[in-house]
Amino acid sequence: MDTNLDLSCTLVIFGATGDLTHRKLLPAIYNLQYQRLLPEAFSIMAIGRKDKTSNTYREEAYKAVKKFSRFPMEEEVWKDISHKIYYESMNFLEKEGYIELQKRLQIIDEKHHTKGNKIYYMAVAPEYFQHIIDALHKHVINKEEKSWRRIVIEKPFGRDLESAKYLNSKIVEVFQEKNTYRIDHYLGKEMLQNIMVLRFANMFFEPLWNSKYIDNIQISSSERVGVENRGGYYEKAGAMRDMVQSHMLQLVSLIGMEPPNDLDTESIRNEKVKVLKALKKITQEDVQENTVRGQYGPGQLGGESFLGYREEERVSVTSDTETYVALRVFIENFRWAGVPFYIRTGKRMPQKSTEIIIQFKSIENILYFKEKILQPNLLVIRIQPREGVFFRFNAKEPGTQQKIIPVQMDFCQNCQLDINSPEAYERLLYDVMRGDSTLFARWDEVEYSWRFVDSILEGWKKQKPVFPNYEAGTWGPKETDLLLQKDKRGWINI
Ligand SMILES: NC(=O)c1ccc[n+]([C@@H]2O[C@H](COP(=O)([O-])OP(=O)(O)OC[C@H]3O[C@@H](n4cnc5c(N)ncnc54)[C@H](OP(=O)(O)O)[C@@H]3O)[C@@H](O)[C@H]2O)c1
Numbered sequence: 001m002d003t004n005l006d007l008s009c010t011l012v013i014f015g016a017t018g019d020l021t022h023r024k025l026l027p028a029i030y031n032l033q034y035q036r037l038l039p040e041a042f043s044i045m046a047i048g049r050k051d052k053t054s055n056t057y058r059e060e061a062y063k064a065v066k067k068f069s070r071f072p073m074e075e076e077v078w079k080d081i082s083h084k085i086y087y088e089s090m091n092f093l094e095k096e097g098y099i100e101l102q103k104r105l106q107i108i109d110e111k112h113h114t115k116g117n118k119i120y121y122m123a124v125a126p127e128y129f130q131h132i133i134d135a136l137h138k139h140v141i142n143k144e145e146k147s148w149r150r151i152v153i154e155k156p157f158g159r160d161l162e163s164a165k166y167l168n169s170k171i172v173e174v175f176q177e178k179n180t181y182r183i184d185h186y187l188g189k190e191m192l193q194n195i196m197v198l199r200f201a202n203m204f205f206e207p208l209w210n211s212k213y214i215d216n217i218q219i220s221s222s223e224r225v226g227v228e229n230r231g232g233y234y235e236k237a238g239a240m241r242d243m244v245q246s247h248m249l250q251l252v253s254l255i256g257m258e259p260p261n262d263l264d265t266e267s268i269r270n271e272k273v274k275v276l277k278a279l280k281k282i283t284q285e286d287v288q289e290n291t292v293r294g295q296y297g298p299g300q301l302g303g304e305s306f307l308g309y310r311e312e313e314r315v316s317v318t319s320d321t322e323t324y325v326a327l328r329v330f331i332e333n334f335r336w337a338g339v340p341f342y343i344r345t346g347k348r349m350p351q352k353s354t355e356i357i358i359q360f361k362s363i364e365n366i367l368y369f370k371e372k373i374l375q376p377n378l379l380v381i382r383i384q385p386r387e388g389v390f391f392r393f394n395a396k397e398p399g400t401q402q403k404i405i406p407v408q409m410d411f412c413q414n415c416q417l418d419i420n421s422p423e424a425y426e427r428l429l430y431d432v433m434r435g436d437s438t439l440f441a442r443w444d445e446v447e448y449s450w451r452f453v454d455s456i457l458e459g460w461k462k463q464k465p466v467f468p469n470y471e472a473g474t475w476g477p478k479e480t481d482l483l484l485q486k487d488k489r490g491w492i493n494i
Contacts (some may be wrong), residue, residue: 005435013046013123014120014122017052026068033071039286043084043111045101047090048089049089061082065442098135099139116146117151134315136151137173150179153181155183156237185425185429186424188427188428195380195381198422199259205379211336215360219251219342220355222349223347226306227315231313235316235481237321240457243345252275273444274333275331278332282327283459289486290483291459292476295308295310296308296309301348304357308468321463323466326344329341353386357494360379386417387411387414
């Protein structure tokens, strides 16, 4: 890590009274301060609509940090950061607020010697992105000189290719691509960063990482929760836009990419985008064959009863929004020809988990078990909540008979008490300060993800879904199994 970088800056958070700021951003900032990673010349301008003083905001921030931080609250650490936090109340839609904001930013900048450098963090609903960027341009940024400015934009980046393109065109009027950080917090997760290391720093994986040795890849991300209080947002998004367009396709690109020439940001992104470009388009004609969508109805889990999606707050009683998606995806290139990537993600599943299963081809039954099939080797990369790697291979069962059984090696990274993995937002915020955008999506990655997703969404429009089609607390619609059974395969549940 380059410790000579000048990180002096003001972090301007739009949406600072919201859920994301309280649960993720403020704890991340505190954790960075705890590790002495924040520069002395640092300040935070927290912006919300509610009327309150900086002191009241600091008290709220203290409570949020105490509740959500991975490091314990230490008063000395908090004292070092709290006096650098300021609150500004404004309405995003009114220009007066921006004029006032510009003046306050100048004062804070001088007080904390942050050299005019700014990170503008959009922790707001997507419909505000454009408006804030335009107003910032007109009333704040035009008045800034000799400083760097970066924008962090939360997902979803648009709701289809067209709107994403338009949003991007607005951003590039104000921010250079290298200063645009499209955040996908999955990319900040420890095990995700570990995928490249596992693949490219170990001799025994990479030579087998292709269609000759791999039978199929299964990427599953399940959530136990429903839409919680985000029904309004989710109604416009659904699992496809919320999860597949960003997180799931990012996982596919990391698993599928070629080794980059070096570890430079652009070299890595160049390889990732090649995978997204090579995704075989799912057209209206084959959408039924390659996709399954679902929506949860009422159900029970562990003695608890759950509402169906249509009964949730701010959700239409006739909603056709999908809370579950499963896909059969192919990457059309030399390495992956014919290897299906099965993807599934859903809400109100029995447990929260994200994992990638690489199933190797079965070995020819020449030496052992001519009459019985050997279990194929599996490599499982566990992203959350457990972080680690699981490997299944065949071995002889101890005893006098020649019996072969599958055995396992299970490496759990975060089970060891002394490993407290950094939260994704902590890593990502620090990267923005350092100007490292490797773990953020470049525009063309977003563009090609939308191209792929748009085509499926278009195909779905042709047929009205029969929802709800799975009970809350179960593993999704039964059609999901058929998706693999057609290929004479099944989902692997470790
Ligand atoms: N929450 C998460 O875990 C999460 C995870 C991933 C991505 N995201 C994304 O992060 C963004 C923020 O989500 P969130 O859950 O934090 O939303 P939220 O809890 O609804 O917070 C929205 C924030 O925007 C402010 N706001 C709304 N309208 C405003 C206006 N006209 N003028 C000024 N301020 C206004 C609110 O201020 P007041 O409260 O003062 O009204 C609040 O600070 C969204 O794009 C979301 O998709 C969130």
